Amino acid sequence: MAQASTAQAPTLDWERDLAHDADVVLGIDEVGRGCLAGPVALGVAAVRSQRLLAGERAVEGVRDSKKLTPHRREALLPALQQWCDAWAVGWASSEEIDQWGISHCLGLAALRGIAAVQETLAHQALAPDAASALRIHAILDGPNDYITPAMGALDAPALTFPCVVSTRVKADMTCALVSTASVIAKVTRDRYMVELAQQNPQWAAYDWADNKGYGTAAHRAAIAQLGATPYHRRTWHLV
Numbered sequence: 001m002a003q004a005s006t007a008q009a010p011t012l013d014w015e016r017d018l019a020h021d022a023d024v025v026l027g028i029d030e031v032g033r034g035c036l037a038g039p040v041a042l043g044v045a046a047v048r049s050q051r052l053l054a055g056e057r058a059v060e061g062v063r064d065s066k067k068l069t070p071h072r073r074e075a076l077l078p079a080l081q082q083w084c085d086a087w088a089v090g091w092a093s094s095e096e097i098d099q100w101g102i103s104h105c106l107g108l109a110a111l112r113g114i115a116a117v118q119e120t121l122a123h124q125a126l127a128p129d130a131a132s133a134l135r136i137h138a139i140l141d142g143p144n145d146y147i148t149p150a151m152g153a154l155d156a157p158a159l160t161f162p163c164v165v166s167t168r169v170k171a172d173m174t175c176a177l178v179s180t181a182s183v184i185a186k187v188t189r190d191r192y193m194v195e196l197a198q199q200n201p202q203w204a205a206y207d208w209a210d211n212k213g214y215g216t217a218a219h220r221a222a223i224a225q226l227g228a229t230p231y232h233r234r235t236w237h238l239v
Contacts, residue, residue, distance in 0.1 A: 010176040012058055014139065014168065019049035022137035024085070024121060026163070027177030028110055029141040031065070031185040033102060036223070037206065037232045038193050038213035039091045040105055043185025044113035044138075045177050046086040046121065058176035059083050065186035067173070077187050080180045085124070087181075088116035089188045098235045100155075107150025114138070114147075115157040122160055136163040141171040141178050196231065203229055 015025045024046050032040040047056065059079045061072070068076070081087055090113025092105035100108070114136075121134060140147060147165045150156050171178040190212050197209040205222040206229070213219075213231075215238075223232065224239040232238060 019052040026138035027181040029182040035213035041189040042110040043181035045181040064172040065182040086120035088113040107146040118160040
């Protein structure tokens with residue numbers, strides 16, 4: 001079980017640096033990349049640069065979702081959602097992962113989340129021309145930018161305005177906005193997998209309410225005995 005981290009808390013330092021050349025800064029992180037079942041989810045958390053440059057502080061206690069207990073993540077979620085100027089979770093299904101591969105689907109899910117955040121930000125703008133001029137800069141956790149290559153794909157949503165993406169290894173541990181996205185994505189996807197298990201008691205052997213689709217020994221044993229469901233990533237090595 002995850003434990004609350006005593007390591008140094010993430011800061012908004014890099015977010016503030018980017019805010020000098022952007023109107024909105026986004027934090028983006030994924031959950032479910034390595035699962036055997038269920039969708040991949042990308043959390044997107046947005047804060048306006050004006051707030052960052054005015055000395056905005058992150059929500060007390062926010063950390064990378066993996067460093068927090070499930071109870072602590074649930075407790076933090078409402079404050080994190082309220083703190084953001086906009087937030088969203090973008091999804092790509094197991095069927096899409098089988099069809100297009102995980103890398104493209106990470107980008108696709110991220111773009112779906114970014115598009116939803118941009119729609120919220122556009123509605124908040126004081127004038128339409130202000131919305132069209134918004135400069136967006138996103139911090140993506142990890143070494144690889146899988147978002148930019150997915151832009152313009154036939155299955156990708158059109159963005160209201162451009163989004164520059166910068167990657168940062170361990171951003172979920174060092175950048176508070178990415179930590180925020182991490183918690184939002186984790187809680188939202190975990191809830192989805194619990195609901196999926198509750199709605200399908202015939203699949204109780206897969207134990208999704210507990211493993212959230214990850215490849216535990218019990219999950220793999222159930223697949224070996226019962227086969228895959230429509231929610232499994234059938235092109236993956238399941239057993």
